Amino acid sequence: MKPAHIHHPEAAAAFLQDREQARWHDSAIWWVRQKRDTQASQLPEWEALRTLAREIKAHTLSRLDEYLVAFQENAEKNGVVVHWAADADEHNRIVHGLLAAAGVQKLVKSKSMLTEECGLNPYLEQHGIEVIDTDLGERIVQLRQEPPSHIVMPAIHLKKEQISELFHRELGTEAGNNDPTYLTHAARANLRQHFLTADAGLTGVNFAIAETGGIVVCTNEGNADLGTALPPLHIASMGLEKIIPRLEHLGVFTRLLARSAIGSPITTYTSHFHRPRPGGQLHIVIVDNGRSQILGDADFYQSLRCIRCGACMNTCPVYRRSTGHSYSYIIPGPIGSTLGPSRDIDQHGSMAFACTTCGSCSNVCPVKINLHEQLVLQRRRAFEAGTLKPVKKMGLLAMRFAIRHPALMDAGGKVMRKVVPVLPAALTADSAWSRAGRALPDMPSKSFKELWRERQQENPS
């Protein structure tokens, strides 16, 4: 769970204090973006694939109720039990009820942003159930008692030295051994014991197939597979937007997901579950928790096409330079910055401004969500809801006034170009937009408008 009231610019400023760490974070994530580009360039049909994915998802959203009903019918024919949860609380109660009925003491979980959204772990722990996150990155942040900072790479904000210290304390690894292979294999040995002694496994859902009633879970580590192949009880939590109509559509989405997410052609394991194991149970919990509301919002419903690949955050210049922990919603980056404000504009208003409107997110999104356009619209909502800090609000109001009065804008610009160069540096450094080490650019002699007019006169078209 995230702490309440994170204000993006303040949290980002705190993160940027450690310049070396900040630079590392930026370049590590940019590297993933470049791997994604390499994969995309190897498929001549990449853009056509994105269009297909967008259309399949857009079609599905226009008949979501029908496809969910078909999914439930087909899943039940296979002996799967389907549950419906209106909100986070109902989801948590259903999961706990299933675990309590089976006498579960230890639950192994694979990655699920939905259960983060619902706050499942603390809920179950309050009810005396031991919850072990088994994705390596998730396990690291669980042991550190902090939220994931990225939806695909949960511990990308940490250096190996920090993980080494954590594992030394929690798992008894050698002090000062920072070798990633050594640390990973130590976690493997420790988690293997948890897999073998767990009473139930919980997974997320990457795709749910209406036609077959099956679900697909993708991991590179194999943790979802061990967690569901060993204990007899498998619970899968899915957001209701995870539906795709047909099995053949996986031939589009499995080609896009890992390439977009991590720059691999596919995840190591792409596992399809249709029936409980012999002697076991398979339960699927379909969760709304605000999604049906977003569906009805013409400005934002497209965000429900998201397949949670994380490509938008890997490319985002703001995310890379501020970490996921600077965003108040559990999902950071561009997609989180529309989903969070859609859910609660008062709490997540600052996220809408964690954006340069460069549009790179929309260009890499495998389902072509108009992310940067949504963020501009979320800004308007944040302004109207009165969530802006006074300085920002005054600045925006002044800007609006100036833009609506061109003569004033021209005059103001002229004064600024004359006055700023002769101001003492101490005065210009002390503004809301300035930081230590930053200098104002040299003032141009003419405004854009003046330059434009001159050009038009020189070369009349």
Place this chain on the structure above:
Amino acid sequence: MTSRDAILARLRQNRPQGPTLPDIHAVPFLGFEDRFAAFAGLIRNLGGEAVQLAEGESVLDHVRARWPDHGRLVDLTSANLPQPVRPHDWNDVDVAVVPGELAVAESAAVWVSHPDNTFRSLYFLTQKLVLVVPRAAIVDNMRDAYARIRFREHGFGAFISGSSRTADIEQSLVMGAHGAMAALVIFV
């Protein structure tokens, strides 16, 4: 009203406009002149290896030559399929030899869904995974693969591509996160 009915009612009420379902076969997808070469080239970067069985060589010959000191070996391609009592009983397996129905050139993935395997835990508990695939059963891309797969193993099936891996510590790629540390695909 149940949560189900309330959710479905809201979804019906809030339906946006949407396009008709596109034909995913109308777009030409990637193909390869030499699918085996594409598969074998790719899997090397994914913690795996692909070989074609030599004339007169058996799968087990090849496995034993590669890992002469191997521990417990379970062979799901053999006629007498071993069936443990619990899925946990596969935990000490060193080498699992498993039939793969289909290989995919673009992703180095192999489809696994064995009708007589009670406990799929074997695929994930074993230290080394050997997938045995018929030479002709290799397709270009995932769309072609989905047209051919069947769920034979009580509703379960998986594409497995290389070794279990993670890059969760500083983006350093490490093989052997939770599942197999080595993956060998033998085309027969």
